[in-house]
Amino acid sequence: MSNADRIDAYLNRSSDDADAAFEAWADTPGGASLRVDWQDFFEFDDELADKWIDRPRSIAKLWSRRLRNRYQNPETDDLEKPISKMPVRPVNLPDRACFRLGGLRERHLGTLVEVPVEVVEVESVDPWLRKAVWECLECGALNPTSQGYGHIRFGTCRGCETSLDKKNTSLMRDGTEMVDFQKLVVIPRDSALDDPPSIQVFLTGDIVGKVGIEDEITVVGKYRTLPMAMQRETQLNTFVDAKALDVDERQQAGALSTTELDEALIGLVDELWSEDGTTYGVPVEDVISAIGTQHDVRHAEVQTRIEALEDDGEFTMVSGAIIKD
Template sequence: MGQHDDPEKAFTEFFTGPYRDVVQDLDEQYPDERSLRIDWHELDAWDGSVADEFLQKPARMRQFATNALNRLEEASVLGANVRIYNLPEKQIVRVGKYRTRQLGKLLSVRGKVVDMEGVTPYAEEAAFECPLCGTLTRMPQSYGDLMKPNECMGCEHSKPGFRFKREQSELVDLQKIVIIPPDSNLEEPPGSIAFLKNDLVDMVGPGDLVTINGIYETFTGQSESTLSTYIEALDLDIKERTEIDTYGASEIQEFVMDALTEQITTVDDFAVQRSDIVDAVTSEHGVRREEVEDQIDALIEANEIGAEGSKLFDL
């Protein structure tokens, strides 16, 4: 790697040297602010070999950077995310124009958000308990079906009906979005799936123009020779917001009340999940999730609706 042969040590020097003030700012704002953003060109000016390695092996290098940040004595930001932006021209790719040689590489993709799902829990590392001996096994996960151990490391039984243990697993917020080329004239333009995690969720809405700096990857467990791909977002830059949430507070509150009444009737229960109400209003009226969340809180504070845990009910 040239000047620095130990990647984690290199990032430690970077964070305590040229990025000392950036780290200090994060330390002062943590945990309200949970990410440290690295300008790739500033990293390149400091050590070109480290910067180039980040482009070629982003998952590995980001882990080294995260470890270095979390272990700094100068700051207490355990659990903070490392993000990278302002990539070189050669890494900028048009939506749908990726190549096999770019798999696993760090790319910069600009597109328009055309679809998005609600935020869900995602197991980055899932814990499984053996029902025979109680041994706990942890497995890193990828998007798709939950991957379970083939054998218990304790009693060595093969697939003894492992039980997923949520409390011992590493869970994060996850959101799936779909982007298309922002200037396409095609009736059905090519779309790309991107996954947003942690503090990147709920940052965009349909119609927004975004630049995603992320890793081009394939889904695991595929059954066909033509592989489906996605982008693991490491950083998100919103270029332009579409003015879709033009409703006032009272109108959004009315949408919430209508959705609450409808879903309570549908599920035949006194309460429904708050996330279901947010999803319903966002999907039907194009209001941003944070706007809906704010008005739900306002309705709860005004005693117009009640809340019990993650559920809402009409008063």
Template sequence: MSEAGFLEEKLPVEERFREFLESYEVNGRVKYKDEIRNAVAERRASVVVDFTDVIEFDQELAEEIVENPLETLDKLDQVVTEIASAFANKKYPMRVRFTNLPEKVRLRDLRERYVGKLVAFDGIVTKATNVKGKPKKLYFRCEACGTVFPVEQRGKYYQAPTVCPNPECPKKTGPFTLLENHPKNEYVDWQLLVVQEKPEELPPGQMPRSIEVIVEGKDLVDVARPGDRVTVIGVLEAVPNRVPKRGSMVVFDFKMIANNIEVSQKVLEDVHLSPEDVERIKELSKDPWIHKSIILSIAPAIYGHWDIKEAIAFALFGGVPKELEDGTRIRGDIHVLIIGDPGTAKSQLLQYAARIAPRSVYTTGKGSTAAGLTAAVVRDNITGEYYLEAGALVLADGGVAVIDEIDKMREEDRSAIHEAMEQQTVSIAKAGIVAKLNARCAVLAAGNPRYGRYVPERSVAENINLPPSILSRFDLIFVLRDVPDPKRDRRLVRYILNVHKEADKIVPEIPADLLKKYIAYARKSVKPKLSEAAARIIENFFVDLRKTAAENPEMGVPITARQLEALVRMSEAHAKMALRSVVEEADAIEAVRMMLAFLSTAGVDVETGRIDIDTIYVGVSKSNRQKRLILKDIIKEKFKEKGTCVHLKEVVREARKRGLNEEEIEQILTQMVNQGEIYEPKTACYSPL
């Protein structure tokens, strides 16, 4: 038979699709007939069809659906509606949603060759409008004869009647009035999303591309929110960016008419893991030195910084989030802050961490606003409506938000990350939009010291331009100091020169792509439980450290419940690094070591040398706080006696009697004036507030 004769005899698309739905079997059951029956019973508006099943059943049918979706999809919906209506014993509209298209196109490659084709691509939802009603059928009244009749609304544009259907109408051409509230008007839910390409797919030096996605149907609207990672399956359309006029140049924009939107339910579905990858990962985890290998694989071109690299590993693997029965959520993400002198490789460490994280967003403090970090409410140019646009912390949901130069952020912008770091949500109440978005991400940040270089005689809070309210939310804070040391300097120089001489030989113990998959697998599949032995180590450390403060009234509070939770998270992260299902003693011991490393550098009262967490929590150590109280009392007493401000010399004279030295008196008075505890009406003369 000739090819032409074969094509003539081929069944129509709808008949072949009906045959597929009614006969495709899996394990002895007719898969899609059962799916439609269940959908009717559960009152669902659509049935999801795996496209690989269509290819297996009839490859030519699959090709026709991909090549001519505008013609075929409506016919397929009619077939499903007929089958569903037979089950429901009444008309039951139902739509077909496809999943698992064999090939995904990169968002930036959606061009003219794909116009009118069924395609799939991945991206991140950055904007979502309110749900609106798009008319399918509208009723009109002819004002000449009073006849009420429907007009089907097809396509994108409003269809108004031109002729009255009543043969006895005295004036066939109207006018016609739209009956907006007619009970038989039919609408379909409609929403516009803007989907942006994923950061990890972005070519170097390129701006992220985005595309508008039109979503129709009650089963698809509001499925995806700003910040969600999605797979969009739909038809690419070219739409003129303005109404075409004769003789004028018209440029067409690409838009996607969604057939299906799949939200990445698991936060790390972005990284594809084949069975071979999983086998390789499990084999790697059996290495007794796996922790060392992972830490050495983080920024191998950077010399040293073992504790900081381990802290980054903790942030990448994370602890285990917990949902309590009362609805309380305990975060599992570990926040890390690095404060360092210039030229200590802070930015390189952060950039490498962002590269090997399965999901990450990198930003800098100088180039970030509050809205850019959390979420913005934006006005649509066409409709004038407001909608949400997700920021960096929302886009990093389920991964790591890397913020370099966090100290350069403006105060009003920095305050926006308070909620995101502790509650791991972003609350918005602007322009009539009240929403709460997820920001379940670890924050890995770096900043420079306030005075150019770190001053060890001053506390962390004094050294960095960050308020205690943000400092206290970091689980680990490390200080990178550039201190001259001939032996260390020689080792550093040799290492750096070796990197330049033999760059191709500086390779991580675990390749970056494998480490990314290893982290993804650990975060997705490993949820270690705290053992009794590990819990006892953490408990003893916490109680013993606080016991020393209880026995010595002059000591500040060395550790609080916030550090206790951080110890649990770090123990879980250490167990995850070896893919262990139980947190062992060794994990708790390493978490305690890291906590002591943090407290002994960042959480120390520089005057007494003792651990005092208040230096981070309130920016003032206990010894400093007591001296402030003495100075405040002196100023109050002298002010009462004189009725005017108290001169510096008088304050110094009285304070020296109470055990304070002159240099620290002036320094503390300056701090008190700056923080609004006392008032300086004229130079070197103080009044109480």
């Protein structure tokens, strides 16, 4: 069986997940992905699974072609974000690819790694230019140019060989590709060091906007050096180009404002209190999960606001229950 046939067979076997991801992508192009449990995939095809870790780019291309083959429909496809662009996200890597942050070495560069980390910095979500089509203002030729992270690449015009730059090009909408992008800084979980090693994690696509500071997450991604234009010394800075993210909770960070969250919390506590809270109080766990479910708010955020409201004297907490005064 060819590699393509093997991927097709795997997609057939997990067609419920694959179809659901495809439908989500068709609804919101750019806003979905297909998660694949690596260990499950390994049992199906150990050779391809190992190659996915060692040469992630070639396997990502293979997934992309097989998704296109399976789902492409020229009549209904989104031209800017066809199904072949849907990320296939590997989770649950084997021990040989799992590391603490301090354990990553030069030999792991370019391979997939899985690192359990704590988030210490979160930047805003911005569009990232993945592919630019530059119109040469000298001759009118269109120049599709793949972009990396960091500085914009222009290249040389394929029409007149002019060296392209900001001044002699214009960015064409057709063919230009943008994706959501977010940068995190993470450290090892439970580090005993005062100044623990940190690394940047770059997120793209539907995994942006999911985490907040102090979240404990597991990142699967390609361990890479930053582009040369972003380096200052021969001792190179590295980052993790995230392919998948496991957060305990998958809700959006900051779904409600503090005021909205406080109002929802106080309202719910009032309600539960008048139902049957007066005997033992209202269990904090119940409040956290109810608010989390009703409003799609991350549990850590609810916990923080409950503590803040207690500090404000809104209510008292006694052995895991909220007591209204």
